[in-house]
Amino acid sequence: MPHFILTGTPGAGKTAILRRLEVRGHAVVEEAATDVIALSQALGDPEPWRGPEFADHVVALQQRRQHAVGRAAPGIVVFDRSPVCTLALSRYSGRPPSRRLLDEVERITADRFYERTVFFVRNQGYVRRTAARRISLDDALIFERIHEQTYRDQGFDLLEVPAGPLLERVTVVERALGTLSERPRP
Structure with missing residues (x-):
């Protein structure tokens, strides 16, 4: 069962892409950080x-x-972020990553839980603030660079999803999902 990561800077439009993929019949997994934040704030x-x-x-x-997901029906699954994103956040915030985080990143890379090609959603040139997203555009761009480098450091290849209208971005992802999921897995 191929597991793909959809990632990018806060406010880049990942959730909108994920919602559209879900409506079109793709299995998706929500971003964990947003849910952790929402519960903690509540x-x-x-x-x-x-x-x-x-x-x-x-x-x-x-x-x-x-x-x-491991217990679910087989097929392509698109994850909104991964533990590598959490490592990038740790680096961005200047906090040393915990042992648990480092162990999890090591596990997912060694086990190849996720496909090596990651959908990297580029920022749209603005950030809408929410209760969970309080980052400025300038800081989001800094985080974007750290995020990108963190994935590369872990051996992932980034497939860029450029800024643009939602349906064009979804088309980029869906076409690549079709091509990438047909490749033999090492």
């Missing part, structure tokens, strides 16, 4: 990403979702 922590265990909470949810 429990009274307005900025959970500042906590020392934030990355570990994200990794734990990512692991649960990976396990759940």
Whole structure:
């Protein structure tokens, strides 16, 4: 069962692409960090990403979702982010990655849980603030560079999904999914 990663800077439009893929019949897995933030904020922590265990909470949810997908029906699955994104966030925030995060990144790369080609969604030139997304465009662009380099450092190849209208971006992803999923897996 091929597992593909859809990633990019905050506000790049990943969720809109993911929703469209889901509506078109593709299996998708939600981003864990957004859900960890939403729950923490509902429990009274307005900025959970500042906590020392934030990355570990994200990794734990990512692991649960990976396990759940492993029990699902076979087919292509598109994940909104991965533990490599969590490592990039750790680097961006200047926090040393936890042992749990490093172990998980090592596991997913060694096990090849995700396909080596990652859909890297480029920023649209703006960032809409939300309760979970409070990053400026300038900071998002810095994070984008760190994010890209972190994936490359882990041996992934990036397939760029350029800025543009949603349907064009979805077409880029769907065409590549068709081509990439037909390749033999090492």
